[in-house]
Amino acid sequence: MTRLLRWYGSSPLNLLAMIGSFALAGYAAAELLPVNPFGILVWFVAAVIGHDLLLMPLYTLADRSVMAVFRHHPLKLPAVPWINYLRVPAVLSGVLLLVWFPLIFRLPSHFPASTTLPLNPYLWHWLAVTGALFLLSATALALRLGAGRRAARNGPTPSQEAAVPPADGTPDHPVQPEPTDHPNQTPAGKTPTRPGADTLRDVAPPTLPDPAEPLNETTGAFAHERTGLTASVPTGMSPAGTILPDAELLDVHGTATTLYAATGAATSVLLFYRGSWSPYSNIALSAYQEQLLPQLTERGIKLIAISPKKPDGALTMQQKHDLAFTVVSDPGNIIAGHLGILTQPSDEARAAQLQLGLDLNRVNADGTVTLPMPATVILDASHTVRWIDVHPDYSTRTEPQQVIAALDHLA
Numbered sequence: 359m360t361r362l363l364r365w366y367g368s369s370p371l372n373l374l375a376m377i378g379s380f381a382l383a384g385y386a387a388a389e390l391l392p393v394n395p396f397g398i399l400v401w402f403v404a405a406v407i408g409h410d411l412l413l414m415p416l417y418t419l420a421d422r423s424v425m426a427v428f429r430h431h432p433l434k435l436p437a438v439p440w441i442n443y444l445r446v447p448a449v450l451s452g453v454l455l456l457v458w459f460p461l462i463f464r465l466p467s468h469f470p471a472s473t474t475l476p477l478n479p480y481l482w483h484w485l486a487v488t489g490a491l492f493l494l495s496a497t498a499l500a501l502r503l504g505a506g507r508r509a510a511r512n513g514p515t516p517s518q519e520a521a522v523p524p525a526d527g528t529p530d531h532p533v534q535p536e537p538t539d540h541p542n543q544t545p546a547g548k549t550p551t552r553p554g555a556d557t558l559r560d561v562a563p564p565t566l567p568d569p570a571e572p573l574n575e576t577t578g579a580f581a582h583e584r585t586g587l588t589a590s591v592p593t594g595m596s597p598a599g600t601i602l603p604d605a606e607l608l609d610v611h612g613t614a615t616t617l618y619a620a621t622g623a624a625t626s627v628l629l630f631y632r633g634s635w636s637p638y639s640n641i642a643l644s645a646y647q648e649q650l651l652p653q654l655t656e657r658g659i660k661l662i663a664i665s666p667k668k669p670d671g672a673l674t675m676q677q678k679h680d681l682a683f684t685v686v687s688d689p690g691n692i693i694a695g696h697l698g699i700l701t702q703p704s705d706e707a708r709a710a711q712l713q714l715g716l717d718l719n720r721v722n723a724d725g726t727v728t729l730p731m732p733a734t735v736i737l738d739a740s741h742t743v744r745w746i747d748v749h750p751d752y753s754t755r756t757e758p759q760q761v762i763a764a765l766d767h768l769a
Contacts, residue, residue, distance in 0.1 A: 409456075417452075421445065441614055442606065443499040447491035454484055502690075579710035584753070594698040600743045602696055608687040608723070612669040617693060618741060620684055625744075626660040626737050627761060630694055630730040632752060633667045635716050642732070642755040647681055650758035657765065660684065666691045666722045666729065689723035694730035699748050701731050734761060736768065744768050 390398050424444065455462060461480040604618045621628075629646060631639040643663060654661050661683035669687050694700055703711065703718075708727060711718065718727040734756035736745040745764040747756045 443495045447488070447495045450491055451484075451488040454487060458484065579706045582706065584751070595746070595748055596697045596743060598743050598745060600697075602693065602737065602741050602743065604741075605688070605692040605696070607664075607693075608669045608689060610669055610685055610687075615686065620662055620686055621660060621737055621741065623739050624658065624660065625739060625765075626662060627654060628693075628733075628735040628737060629661065629663045630697075630699065630733040630735070631663060631665050632729045632732065633665050633721060635721065636752065638753050638755070639665075639732070643681060645755075646758060647683070650761060651683055653758075653762055659765070662686065664688050664693060664730075666694070666724065668721065668723045687723055688730075691724065691728055691730060694733075697733065697735065697743075697746070699731040699733050700728050701750065702727055702729065732756075736761070736764060738768075 421441075424441065458480060459465075461477055462484050464477045464481070602617065604616050607615050607617060607620060609615050620626075627650075629643070631643065633639060646661065651661050663681070663683065663685045664687075665685075666688055688694060691700055708718075718729070719725050722728070731748050731750050732752055732755055733746065733748040735743055735747075738744050745768065747760065747764075749755060
C-alpha cells in the first residue's frame with residue numbers, strides 16, 4: 359500500500375474512480391462517434407467554449423462572492439470548511455440544469471412527440487432535486503459539527519496540558535498586537551534571547567508582566583496549572599507508521615485546501631501550535647523561520663504550521679512574523695485529533711484567559727477551547743508519520759536541530 363501511495367500519489371479508490379471514468383468516456387465515444395461524428399465534435403467544442411470560457415468565470419465569481427460575504431463575519435463561520443457543503447449541491451444542481459435545460463425551460467423540442475411525455479414536470483423535478491441536495495448537504499454539515507463538538511467534549515482532560523512555569527512566572531496569554539515601550543515587554547514579532555542563545559531552551563519568554571512583581575490571581579492561575587502538570591505524559595498519541603488521512607484545511611485567506619495539497623507528494627514537516635495569542639508560539643515560529651527553514655529548503659522539504667485558529671488569526675501570525683512557510687487553519691482540530699495530541703485548559707486557566715481578553719470560543723474556528731499540544735511531525739511522501747515529537751508543556755518546543763537529526767536518521 360505504501361509503495362502504491364508513493365508511486366501514484368493518492369489512494370487506490372481514487373485510481374479506481376479514474377479508471378472507471380475513462381472507461382465510461384471510452385464507451386460513450388465508441389457508441390456516439392460512429393453515428394454522428396460531426397455533431398459530437400460541434401457539441402464538444404461548444405461545451406468547451408460555453409463552459410470553460412463563459413460558465414467557469416461565473417462559477418468562480420459566485421464562489422468568491424459568497425466567501426467574501428462570510429469572511430467579513432468571521433465570528434459566524436462554522437466549525438468546518440463550510441463552503442464545500444455549499445459548492446457540492448450547487449455543482450450537482452448546475453450539472454443537472456446543463457443536461458436538462460431544454461426540458462426544464464420547456465424549449466421547442468421533439469421530446470413530447472417522440473415520448474408522449476409532457477414537459478411540465480421537469481422544472482419542478484429539478485427544483486425538488488436541488489432542494490433535496492441542499493438539505494442533504496446541510497444535514498451532513500450539521501452532523502459533522504455535532505461530531506466535532508462531541509470529540510472536543512470527550513477529548514483529553516485538562517491535566518494533559520502539563521508545563522513547567524518559567525522562572526518569571528509568565529502566563530501563556532495573548533501577546534499585545536503592537537510594539538510597546540514598556541521596559542519589560544517584548545515587542546510583538548520579536549524573539550527575545552539571552553546572550554549566547556543557540557537553542558529554543560535559551561530563548562527567553564516575553565516578560566509579561568514585570569517578573570519582579572508577585573503573581574496575582576490571573577498569572578497565578580497559569581503558574582498553578584503548569585506546576586501541577588509537570589509529570590503529564592500524552593496518551594493515545596499516534597505512533598510512527600500512522601498514515602494521516604487527507605483533511606480539509608483553510609489557508610490564511612479562508613480558502614479551502616487540504617492536507618495533501620499543502621504537503622504535496624514529498625517529505626514535509628508539520629508544526630502544531632496553539633495560536634498567535636501564545637507568546638511561546640510566537641517565539642517558536644520565529645525561531646523555526648531563522649534556524650530550521652533554511653535547512654529544510656535546501657533539502658526540498660516543506661514546512662507547514664497548523665493551528666485551530668480562524669483564518670484571520672493565521673493571517674495575523676504570518677504577517678506579524680513575515681513567515682516564509684505555509685500557515686494553515688485546521689478547523690475542528692481534525693489532524694491533531696488523528697494524531698491524538700488534543701488538550702484543553704483547566705477551568706482556572708480558562709477563567710484567567712478570559713480576564714486577559716482571550717476567548718478561545720471566538721478564536722478557534724470550531725468554537726471550542728480545544729487546542730493541540732505543541733508538536734512536530736515528519737511526514738513522508740505517502741503521508742505516513744515517520745517521526746513525531748509532542749510537548750504537553752506548552753512552554754517548550756522541538757529544537758530545530760532535533761528535526762534535522764531525525765531527517766538525517768530517516769534518510
